[in-house]
Amino acid sequence: MDSIKVFAPGTVANVACGFDVIGLALDAPGDEMILRRSSEPGIRITAIHGADLPLEASRNVAGVAVQALLQKYERPDIGIEIEIFKNIHPGSGIGSSAASSAGAVVGVNHLLGEPFTKKQLVRFAMEGERLACGSAHADNVAPAILGGFTLVRSYRPLDITGLRTPEHLWVTVIHPQIEVKTSDAREILKQKVLMTDAIRQWGNVAALVAGLYQDDYELISRSLEDVIVEPVRAILIPAFHELKLKCKEAGALGGGISGSGPSVFMLSKGEENARKVAATMDSVYAPLGVDYKIYVSQINTAGVKVID
Amino acid sequence: MDSIKVFAPGTVANVACGFDVIGLALDAPGDEMILRRSSEPGIRITAIHGADLPLEASRNVAGVAVQALLQKYERPDIGIEIEIFKNIHPGSGIGSSAASSAGAVVGVNHLLGEPFTKKQLVRFAMEGERLACGSAHADNVAPAILGGFTLVRSYRPLDITGLRTPEHLWVTVIHPQIEVKTSDAREILKQKVLMTDAIRQWGNVAALVAGLYQDDYELISRSLEDVIVEPVRAILIPAFHELKLKCKEAGALGGGISGSGPSVFMLSKGEENARKVAATMDSVYAPLGVDYKIYVSQINTAGVKVID
Numbered sequence: 080m081d082s083i084k085v086f087a088p089g090t091v092a093n094v095a096c097g098f099d100v101i102g103l104a105l106d107a108p109g110d111e112m113i114l115r116r117s118s119e120p121g122i123r124i125t126a127i128h129g130a131d132l133p134l135e136a137s138r139n140v141a142g143v144a145v146q147a148l149l150q151k152y153e154r155p156d157i158g159i160e161i162e163i164f165k166n167i168h169p170g171s172g173i174g175s176s177a178a179s180s181a182g183a184v185v186g187v188n189h190l191l192g193e194p195f196t197k198k199q200l201v202r203f204a205m206e207g208e209r210l211a212c213g214s215a216h217a218d219n220v221a222p223a224i225l226g227g228f229t230l231v232r233s234y235r236p237l238d239i240t241g242l243r244t245p246e247h248l249w250v251t252v253i254h255p256q257i258e259v260k261t262s263d264a265r266e267i268l269k270q271k272v273l274m275t276d277a278i279r280q281w282g283n284v285a286a287l288v289a290g291l292y293q294d295d296y297e298l299i300s301r302s303l304e305d306v307i308v309e310p311v312r313a314i315l316i317p318a319f320h321e322l323k324l325k326c327k328e329a330g331a332l333g334g335g336i337s338g339s340g341p342s343v344f345m346l347s348k349g350e351e352n353a354r355k356v357a358a359t360m361d362s363v364y365a366p367l368g369v370d371y372k373i374y375v376s377q378i379n380t381a382g383v384k385v386i387d
Numbered sequence: 388m389d390s391i392k393v394f395a396p397g398t399v400a401n402v403a404c405g406f407d408v409i410g411l412a413l414d415a416p417g418d419e420m421i422l423r424r425s426s427e428p429g430i431r432i433t434a435i436h437g438a439d440l441p442l443e444a445s446r447n448v449a450g451v452a453v454q455a456l457l458q459k460y461e462r463p464d465i466g467i468e469i470e471i472f473k474n475i476h477p478g479s480g481i482g483s484s485a486a487s488s489a490g491a492v493v494g495v496n497h498l499l500g501e502p503f504t505k506k507q508l509v510r511f512a513m514e515g516e517r518l519a520c521g522s523a524h525a526d527n528v529a530p531a532i533l534g535g536f537t538l539v540r541s542y543r544p545l546d547i548t549g550l551r552t553p554e555h556l557w558v559t560v561i562h563p564q565i566e567v568k569t570s571d572a573r574e575i576l577k578q579k580v581l582m583t584d585a586i587r588q589w590g591n592v593a594a595l596v597a598g599l600y601q602d603d604y605e606l607i608s609r610s611l612e613d614v615i616v617e618p619v620r621a622i623l624i625p626a627f628h629e630l631k632l633k634c635k636e637a638g639a640l641g642g643g644i645s646g647s648g649p650s651v652f653m654l655s656k657g658e659e660n661a662r663k664v665a666a667t668m669d670s671v672y673a674p675l676g677v678d679y680k681i682y683v684s685q686i687n688t689a690g691v692k693v694i695d
Binding site for chain 2: 286307
């Protein structure tokens with residue numbers, strides 16, 4: 080195989096109470112990428128459609144992730160060309176850089192006959208995240224590669240687990256097209272938190288995981304509460320509280336800030352509810368004078384998919 | 388039915404990373420209780436064998452818990468006699484008071500033809516805990532009544548969920564017969580914790596729950612880590628670090644302080660490992676000059692059982 084086309088999904092990191100540990104993959108939006116073997120050694124980004132990102136491989140997350148893979152593969156003679164069709168807006172908070180890193184390493188792994196496991200690929204994709212935001216976090220690349228809900232229990236050692244995804248869980252995401260820098264969103268967090276809040280948070284995290292395994296949508300709904308990060312970061316997102324309240328009134332199970340924002344996600348049981356939530360998001364944001372996009376999708380349980 | 392005998396299990400609250408939210412029920416040790424209908428209205432504790440505890444119903448956790456049940460039942464004319472055979476040492480940290488409260492309400496509920504659900508019974512038993520330690524906590528009475536692993540997600544509103552219990556999970560408990568007051572154990576906790584520690588803790592809690600549902604003993608093992616409470620409370624328990632280290636070397640998956648101590652629990656896969664852990668506990672404690680008891684049991688998935 081000399082050429083492959085992949086779909087690389089957007090992802091929601093943090094998932095309310097699961098700050099820094101739980102993520103999920105979307106069916107929409109997602110990027111498309113074409114990966115080609117080339118007789119000329121080295122990695123080249125031949126084109127990026129839909130976003131203004133570095134073409135130089137060492138400054139591009141996909142390039143860096145593939146570089147990490149080829150290094151481990153010990154075949155510096157291999158040449159790879161990468162063409163990227165960006166649908167996930169950089170800085171949207173739905174894993175734009177992670178999609179590029181994840182799609183690139185899954186694609187190249189296919190081209191090479193799958194020498195690496197998905198969990199190994201996560202490590203390579205994390206190098207893309209290191210380039211993008213200064214820390215090799217896994218909470219977007221893990222769901223992008225493994226699909227479904229994922230848990231990053233620990234970084235040292237890296238310990239990633241796929242969680243069960245209830246069949247009827249849908250996601251509605253609104254991306255307000257304003258800029259929230261991840262570094263700013265990090266800086267406003269407190270270094271210490273109240274023990275009582277921390278206990279409440281891990282009670283919710285435990286309940287969220289139990290809800291996923293038990294297909295208990297009501298328990299999932301009750302557990303989608305973030306008493307630590309959301310109260311601090313909500314100010315970064317226009318009309319956040321009104322948006323959340325009205326989405327829940329419209330039938331959403333719950334939700335919160337996607338990654339470090341500005342996107343906001345809501346989980347629903349079934350497509351009909353997810354579409355009602357989308358309409359509600361639209362009605363809240365239409366008067367605000369902020370550009371935005373809304374996506375409705377099931378949870379993507381496959382992760383990066385080969386589409387051609 | 389005029390008389391019933393029940394087995395009321397000991398319980399482990401906190402379960403390492405699951406401080407204040409996760410508990411589990413034991414097959415041993417456990418109390419036995421006889422509950423009898425009486426023609427004379429009111430609650431009487433007729434005898435307590437094996438421990439020096441108040442016989443006055445309003446000052447006894449079993450009496451108070453049954454009182455709460457009868458109040459809700461709106462039948463003040465009912466008379467109940469309670470006889471208690473204590474095997475769980477008060478102050479051991481394995482849910483002695485919870486066993487009495489739980490056994491009493493489950494027994495009386497049987498005598499009355501089961502008007503209440505198990506989750507309703509938890510509320511009544513929590514009144515016993517309020518008497519015993521000043522706060523109506525549920526992390527012992529929930530597993531004592533529901534059996535298996537339980538999660539208290541929230542108190543306001545009360546939200547309790549039974550979790551899955553892997554078939555081959557065994558528990559070894561050592562009870563060093565020293566006094567650790569729950570109030571002291573509470574007081575030494577910090578009111579604030581580092582965000583990084585809190586994140587690590589809820590990553591572990593999420594992984595523990597996932598491990599229970601996935602029958603993944605290795606994941607359970609990796610997640611049995613408490614970076615918040617154990618580092619503070621370990622000083623209350625003789626030779627805690629040596630005990631834990633040697634138990635893990637002997638094959639334990641992991642463990643920690645049971646409740647607020649002084650008991651220490653270890654989980655193992657299979658009876659053989661659990662018995663090796665018991666022998667290891669014995670070898671660590673034998674030279675210390677502290678009296679102790681060691682219990683080996685499966686997880687009790689039934690909770691309080693009617694035995695006669």
